[in-house]
Amino acid sequence: MRLRRWRQTGLFSLALLTFVFAFGLIYVNQSQFEGELQTYFDRTRGAYDNQLVTRSHEYLLDAMLHLDQLERDPSQKEDFLKQLDLSYAYLNIGRYRDLYPCTNQALDAILDLRFMVEQNQFPVSKSLQPWYTILSCQNQIDNLLNDKKVQLAGQMLAQSQDSRLWTNVIIIVSYLTSLLIGWLYERQRHNVIRTLKDKVSWQRKAQNDHLTGIGNRMGLEEKVKSILRGWPSSKRDVSIFFYDLDHFKAYNDDFGHVAGDEALKAVSQAVQDVIDGYGQQYRYGGEEFVVIFDGLPISQAKKLANQARQAIEKLGIIHPASATGYLTISLGFYPLSKRRYEADELLDLADQLLYQAKVSGRNKAIFYSHENPNSELDEAEQARSI
């Protein structure tokens, strides 16, 4: 469930990253192109300077058209001079004068024509030199500006392609790097999870008994330590019983170790069936087992301990050395009182009770009670006295 949610989140993040990447790519390309376009139309670079020379050219052509009329009717002089002056004005631009050397010559030529008209030196059309000087200069400026326009457009396109190529490369590399980092992160996360799972698995294996499948001695020690860490401040009941198989050595001798192992498995399984969900069972070693009830009321724990002993008897495993003819167990039950315990001490107390069960005839359960009349004795003594 969690894995599926994680995958969904990962896919969503990838989709979001891709969207941001695509949007960023489009936006950057568009804004960059707009910027370059704006630069192209910026008159600082002179792309539109020929508007002025074009107007100068138009006024000059207008004047030329009226030459015939002027030479027939000198009263048109003022209009003609106005056209020449306008032509002069639109050519009289600082940038033209600075950048195109023919400009000053053309302006002088306009003044020459003007002088000729003012002095009535007709026919003006016969003197072609000034007209040629002006027109050729205007054409030259116009052509140069057109060339400049083409050059600027070419430069803009080249710069645009170049810068956009690099911008796109950077964005794509960033995107791929993000994907790579994401992939590495995902792989690392996967490895960490796998390592943790392995660790948990090994821990579980290390604390489990290979034969019976229940907890082993290491698991028992961990559990006891864990309980005692919160003890005696804990409000819950904790009890422990120690049991072993009666005359188990004889059983092994009679039926062999394989049968002995099978008997151990059957016994531990029967006990497990009784305590399952209430307590935890551990193999202490050989034919000795420990059951811990953590959080179960003492009275209920006692009942379960008794039921466990009876359950083994009912298994009906033939055991000639046993007084009943069947395999049995003895057990010692010890409920924890509200005082501090050492782990070894606790197991020892339960073991002593087991010993009592053994010496009192086996197939017995000895229950320790803190309310016993012999409470003046210390717990170990009391246990021995039961």
Added chain:
Amino acid sequence: MIRKHLIIFVVSLMGFVGATQAYSQDLIFKENNRIMVVSLEELRRLANEEVTRYAPFRRKEVTFRGYYLAQLLESRFAYNAKDLRIEAIDGYAVELKDWDRDNWFLVTHEDGEPLTLRNHGPLRLIEVDTADRSPTNLSLYDDWIWMIRSIEVLR
């Protein structure tokens, strides 16, 4: 009041005389149906304000002489105009809407010389302060109208 009308009449008469030339270079003021003409000669003669600044179309520092446009309109024609339409001799026209009244200057002389048609006169409008506008970007100076023929009050 009578004096003001007399001035307008005299100015108009001067304009009429100027208009008899082949093409007049006198300045025409228009407001609603009123038209007044001021002779170029008078404008040149009475111009007494000076501004020195970089001239983008000349590519150099220039001293302009002339009038602050708002002052000219208010002192001579009692116009407190918000929107203006300015037309050039060659038909080029520009509308100034909500114009910065202290910034526009009507030029009659450039470096002491009266403007002529050949050097973008006889009257030209410039801005005194162009803030951070690039002086090499001529497209930013499209409102600097040359060869002014008429000024019309729109509002």
